[in-house]
Amino acid sequence: MEKFVYLEKVDVTFPTKKGTFHALHNINLNIDQGQFFTLIGHSGCGKSTLLNVVAGLQDASSGMALCAGREIKGPGPERGVVFQNHSLLPWLTCHENIYLAVERVFGRQENKAKLKQRTIDALALVGLAHAEHKRPHEISGGMKQRVGIARALAMEPKVLLLDEPFGALDALTRAHLQDELMKIVAETKSTVIMVTHDVDEAVLLSDHIVMMTNGPAATIGEILTVDLARPRDRLALANDARYHHLRARVLEFLYQRQMRPAA
Numbered sequence: 001m002e003k004f005v006y007l008e009k010v011d012v013t014f015p016t017k018k019g020t021f022h023a024l025h026n027i028n029l030n031i032d033q034g035q036f037f038t039l040i041g042h043s044g045c046g047k048s049t050l051l052n053v054v055a056g057l058q059d060a061s062s063g064m065a066l067c068a069g070r071e072i073k074g075p076g077p078e079r080g081v082v083f084q085n086h087s088l089l090p091w092l093t094c095h096e097n098i099y100l101a102v103e104r105v106f107g108r109q110e111n112k113a114k115l116k117q118r119t120i121d122a123l124a125l126v127g128l129a130h131a132e133h134k135r136p137h138e139i140s141g142g143m144k145q146r147v148g149i150a151r152a153l154a155m156e157p158k159v160l161l162l163d164e165p166f167g168a169l170d171a172l173t174r175a176h177l178q179d180e181l182m183k184i185v186a187e188t189k190s191t192v193i194m195v196t197h198d199v200d201e202a203v204l205l206s207d208h209i210v211m212m213t214n215g216p217a218a219t220i221g222e223i224l225t226v227d228l229a230r231p232r233d234r235l236a237l238a239n240d241a242r243y244h245h246l247r248a249r250v251l252e253f254l255y256q257r258q259m260r261p262a263a
């Protein structure tokens, strides 16, 4: 099978006033199409830096980074990114925010009606057709994140990159959006890499959980395979021994093997 997202011996260093900071060391990752990977680890270990390498927002200092067989050189529409803070343009409506992105990717080969249809379809996918004419300040935090996800998906990316997309939301909204994301990913068969701090979120959503060691020179400690059947139901999983076993494996990694260094 084609190596879909492929990182080999990736290191990232940052020049700082105190000298070179070695953030990531010897990262090797091979993600097949249609897989859902989460990155988990203590604060500051390098999860966002790793995601940014795949997004093309951060160059690897050494090693190889490929997406769909091509070297990653800067951001590209085949990699859709959603951040914790929605990053929607406040003066545009939900529809216009998505249309802008769609136009940038498909504007040369498609007419306005087709671009508009893509925008409407993306809003419908996240259940926000009714909010298309609202501006970001008129909708809730959860809705803004859904628009952000719709905007990323509307570009038909090969990989969806999510950096703690639900981190700023309350627990109920977060649970709701996790369920929605699972449905969307099942429907679109997207390949996803998502940064999270949340052990339950990681187990619920993932096919594989990438557990990262503490920095500096953070690396992948272990990749846990989550072999729970899909579709997954959070209530049924609450009584599932396998779910609890996987959850315990992540907790053990984080709190026994990678004790957080004293702040």
Ligand SMILES: Nc1ncnc2c1ncn2[C@@H]1O[C@H](COP(=O)(O)OP(=O)(O)OP(=O)(O)O)[C@@H](O)[C@H]1O
Pocket: 014, 015, 016, 021, 023, 041, 042, 043, 044, 045, 046, 047, 048, 049, 050, 215
């Ligand atoms: N531009 C930069 N210059 C210098 N150091 C940086 C830079 N960006 C990140 N770092 C450092 O690299 C390390 C990894 O940062 P990163 O943001 O990737 O961690 P993280 O795991 O995503 O953290 P969090 O979970 O708190 O968001 C941190 O020690 C951070 O201070």
